[in-house]
Amino acid sequence: MRVMVFVKAGEDTENGVPPAAEAFAAMDRFTEELVNAGVLVAGAGLKPSASAKRILVDGAARTVIDGPFAEMREMVAGFSIWEVKDMDEALAWARRCPNIMAVPSAVEIWPFIEAEDLAAPRDGERSRLGVA
């Protein structure tokens, strides 16, 4: 199964405070472990919300809001996609993820909707399968 792993934003990532050198090194080691275990499919770090945009969708209306945003809990500082056997394995990996922030933060694991989860994929559901 595939899971999306979100590293949630904290004050540090929002303020663009770069992680300490040791934290970087620990993250590199963790990433290397994920690669060598064949787990990492994709991933990237994201810039602070100051450079982000939010598009509010309401009926036919679209309203664009420029960052930075206020609600820290809803923001993401990075993501990766893992291929794992089950959620237990995803959890075991996530527990190993080093903490690169000096402040409390969070990591979330969200399983993908897979083809098996849909009785018959309809056109509108394709995008939810990640197949464009």
Add this chain to the structure above:
Amino acid sequence: MTAGETHRTIEATFRIERARLIAGLARLVRDIDRAEEMAQDALVIALAEWPRTGIPANPGAWLMTAAKRRAIDTIRRDTMRSRKHAEIARELDGAVDDPAEAIEASMDDDLGDELLGLLFTACHPILSAEARAALTLRVIGGLTTDEIARAFLSNEPTIAQRIVRAKKTIGKAGIAFAVPRGAERAARLASVLEVIYLIFNEGYAATAGEDLVRPSLCMEAQRLGRILAGLMPQDAEVFGLLALMEIQASRLHARTGPDGALLTLTEQDRTRWDRLLIRRGLDALARAEALGGADGPYALQAALAACHARAAKAEDTDWARIASLYDRLRDVMPSPVVDLNRAVAHCMAFGPEAGLKLVDALADAAALRNYAPLPAARGDFLFRAGRLAEARTEFEAAAKLTRNAREVAFLVARAEACGA
């Protein structure tokens, strides 16, 4: 955490470490069975201690140390016992190597290529391809014999026996659990790649069945390919194979119609192809080419798959490039089936006459006698050339050679479309 949760966390952690643990132990004791037992012992110890102490920062190293300590204890105890029972053999004492000491001496070893060594051993050409695949899925993939049996449409005793025999063969041959160097390396790597692709195809070729184990074989093969790419970042063909698997797997969900029948590339709904896997495949192919491996058999097949992956619509397919890739593939991987596909590509790229010229040269190939795709392709070329009566004869011949009901219906319909 509840006791149940703790237990599951420990088991999941063990699963992550298992292959590497077995690899390190197997190199030490030169015995996969024994290494598996030692790893299992380490899990038992972890289940007893981790609920109290928490999961250690480096669980892999912890488990390895626990397994080695336990092995040393066992060896020491056995030695004591045999000493009591055989006082006469006292003079031998000291002359014999102490296996416990050997293990103790290796306590701090950290050989990064242990997993690779185990993979090369499990895929040793001394074993049949089926035995290599079963053993690899067991010791590296961590699949149970029952899962492997279901994946290969076999039964558990057969697979269990295949694995036992494979381990014995490896033990008897005294294989070193190491990555071979020099001239042997290329041949042995080819054997590893062959096994991974066999596992992939075993899953990919599955056309029916409710059992989800078979498609998951593709995922297992992709995972092995990704592990290998991580461990051998300089080997072009490793990336060629990875690219081929990622791109082929991108079509897994688009390959069957609503009735479960297989769809050809041109019939598939391309919006259902997995973009992420295509992207990974194209990246791996670029890496293979950058490493100077553009003409490797896997890289060429991946390049062919990439031509289709890049075309948003079937009409956009770059047939001229496909034709030239088949020209090159023919040199490194000669086979009548490659020749036939090459003829199809030339027909699509340069017109039916070009295809006919190539396919007629194949008419005498023994391997293609009674091979329905040959007359089916020839019929298609003739149809495109407007030679309808001849095309009809070919389609009818192809229909007679096919057992698959849906293909028969397709060929009969094509024959009828040629008119009387």
